[in-house]
Amino acid sequence: MSRPSTRLRVLAAVAAVAALVTACGGSSGSGGGDGSTIVEAVAAVPGGLAFDAKPGGYEAFEYTLLTGATLIRNPYVQASDDPNAKTQDLYAFEGVLAERYELSPDQKTFTFHLRQGVLSQAGNPFNADDVIYSYQRKWKTASIAKAISFPAIADPDTQLKKIDDYTVSWTVAEVGHGFPLLAVISKISGEIYDKELLEQHATADDPYAVNWSNTNGNFGFGPYIMESYQDGQQITYRANPNYPLGRPATERIIQRVVPDAANRASLVRNGDVDVAVQLRPSDVQDLSTTQGVTTFTADTNNFLWAFMQTQTAPFDDVRVRQAMFKAIPYQQIIDQVYKGRANPVVGLLNPQAPNYVSTGLVDQDYDPEGARALLAEAGHTAPVPITILMSNAVPDLQEAAVQIQSFATDAGFAVTLDVVPPAVFQERQNSKQFQMMMMRDMSVSYESPPYSLLLAYNETVDARNSTMWRDPAYYEAVKKGVSAGDALSPEAMAYWNQAEQVWQAGRPQVQIAKAQPLMAFANGVTGFVHRTDNVLDFSVMSKPASD
Template identity: 45%
Template sequence: MKTSHRLSIGLRWTVPLLVGALALSACSDGGTESSASTPGEIVVVTPDQASNVVRDYGYTAGTDNQDVTNNMHAQLIRKPYVEEDGSDALVQDYYNFEPYLAESYDVSPDQLVYTFSLKQGVMSEHGNELDADDVLWSFERKFATPGGGMAGYYKPMLTDPATQIKKVDNYTVSFTVQKAGYGLTLLANLAENIGSIYDSNYLIENATPEDPYAVAWGAEDMMRGNFGYGAYMLESVTPGQEIVMTANPNFVLGEPEVKRMIRRVVADPATRANMVTRGDADVALALRSSDQATLESNDAVTVPTTTSNQYLLFSMNTTTAPFDDVRVRQAMAYAIPYDQIMSDVFFGRAYKYNHVLDDKAPNWDGSDLPQYDSDPERAKSLLAEAGLTDGLAFTLSVNNQLPAAQDTAIQIQSFAAEAGIDVTIAEVPAAQLNADTLAGKVQASLSIGASVTMTPPYSLQLLTQPGGGSNIALWNDPEFLAMVDQGLDAGDALSPEAGVFWNQAELRMTEQAPYIFIARVRPSVALEAGIGGFVQRTDFRIDYSNLTLGS
């Protein structure tokens, strides 16, 4: 069983950063010329355009928004990029963390205090040096602007930054948590985009009494968003057409090989795929699985194949009939055509995965988990036990802008009929679907989501916290919640002692089936064959600073 390589208690971590290690496999000998005319320049085609990079203003959905924002910012630490057996690209190590803006960090023997020593001489675009005040002010801003939702992401690890985050000296800060079990998830969150550190001097210069953190000021103009320490900066924005980004010459890991990227809006996924094939684009985002399957045989294109944390999820409203009965929920788990969905909807770009935790986590044990397979007779038997001898009828709601969910719903509708289950499909706008689901107005829904932070407690709690914005099954199970609390009280979240409770909680969640995890969905991108260094990240954004360019 895999063991943890995280920092030993009381020791100091000074692991050097790794940049751009592994080139993507390609069928051609050397790839093709980049579609951009200038060396070091690439063209990225995206289905939409970023509209809000100010941070802490509020979540803005869209492929481009997150891809752009993530590349403008850097964090104290990050998850290392590592090779994965059976994959042709790099992935992230979910449970180890290496310094990024920090030079090193220490963990106290009781695992309650995390002290970060910052790299000195790290400069922002505006000529301001990174220091401890930037860290403190960044977290003050995150928690003081509720529109960004940061307090929810960090709860319960951080609830009061003023008392939990301290400046030790100009280049040293400490974070204190109440339980050792919180430490792993704190580190994981600090390594995500929600842990980004800002140039506080630049933002304070543009703050006002009415807008003390320059959030509204930044939202007025995207070009004011260059206040991170990331690998790229905005050069220009042409609304509805393209965004141009240039490499940050002061980037803490060194100036990237990709010096400039032109991000063009191309709404049609088939056109995006064809542009990479023709050499009119270097990177295509948010492709359909069917288009990726076609591209896999093209020597001019690389379609990365790795494992993934992105799940295809069937959710049921557990507060009202018929899905308040666990037997009915389990019946649905047997009334799904898993293999057919993998082949006919995702064309092999997804794989069956029926539980919530990462099976590569230290001390994970799924040997007792129920195996839900496609079995309409078993579904009928469970419905009969629940008193539904005449079958079941319900409405399955799906996002009307998510073709994969719509196609999956049709597959379920057809197969479930064999078990006497009558499924009516309702296609609903995303915002309405989310609001109606949390209001208890939806019987069942299909979605594609992920736990970006992959620690066991975070993954278990994301969809299950009573009253939480991601608990779309409205599930409230005291026995499950008690198991999670016991895990958090057991100390190091990756310890064998904590692992016992994580495994028990996952078993409880899988048996109670408020959610049916159908599959994990692979990366939805394609790249020109000469480009290497792609990483499948848990946030699904490309780290362009890690890319290498062919001749």
């Protein structure tokens, strides 16, 4: 698949987009735009506009949420730990493009009844053909959706069926795949495409118009229509009057590129932008005491992760991996790097899940004496040299790595930091050219145990297993969890716990901490929701109308 062009063309002049909006008719909901504009300071614009082809990153996820829509989503509820925030109820679902769904008596087939009268951003009617086409495209192109939807979705051609123009069904192989199916199709990888529009731009070399959509956008049913794209500068959006949940209250969104995090913080502090994202933890802490600025303390799934390459020295020895687990100054990182705006982590699963089991999982504590004892047992009498790889695009990674570099000395390690551009980091991660790597990322379907357990440890696909750690006992426990039926049942949770204990013993990865939201709102902007993709849903945000 070709790389996106360095400059995506402006999709249409403002006048042309205005004509499109007018031609599409009124809102399908009761809401209406109030003429307001929210200006957001972002680190970058996405390098491509199609989830199937574009590079990852915050900006790509936010674009997808702005312009895409899924069959269902997790409803938004008040966060228990932050009065200024909402969060997702990860164990409930509500309709977006689907009005409702029902489950068959054998608990293996979900029938979705689709909304009628919905139009795409291009004005094409939504129906079951769009759903079928979308999953054909996801599975027959290089989309990441295929890898992250396993095991619930293995083959859409056999699992997804059109019943009539406004009804589709999903059938899973086992009852235990049912909840994971709902979890994954409710996230941004489950966005539905405008079949009619994309087929107009298909070619023999690009039968699903992936390349075309990667540089054109507006091929879905989301809350906003992209108005213009200026590479390296800004993107503008206009509210979609045909969004199935109603026209968003905020009429326009302007994303302005401000590469430096400190400058983004200054802009929101001074009221020059309404929202700033991808901030440094220290800046968020400073902004938390600034009058007229709102920051957020909701618990997240935005993890600071460290992965160790288990096929090469020194981390091919599990004792060295366990020693590194003890060599990390967890509380120091939370206090000094995140200024207290991060939470400890135990295990891979959501501890808020129904029937969650934490048996045998150990707390993360800095233990230099224990680390040195393990290294001695492994035959290391001198400091063990290791290099930590990380991207220069995430400032808190470097700050955390400096803390590890300092504190690991007493634990028997000599640490070198290798800070590289994002593209280099991605290439070396994919090619396994690292000893240890750090990244801040999330488990988007965090509520689904098999998703979280298999996300970084694919049993057969090397590209989805950076550490190359594979343990038959781990996969056996996951399979037993699936076979137990309901993925959230006490029986299944016991097997998920077994898998976590195997993972903990093998220690290919360290969950260092999870950062609280790294964004800030100014000028009375409201509507913050912590989502598992850790980006903003502008469709529920608003700000006071100007005088």
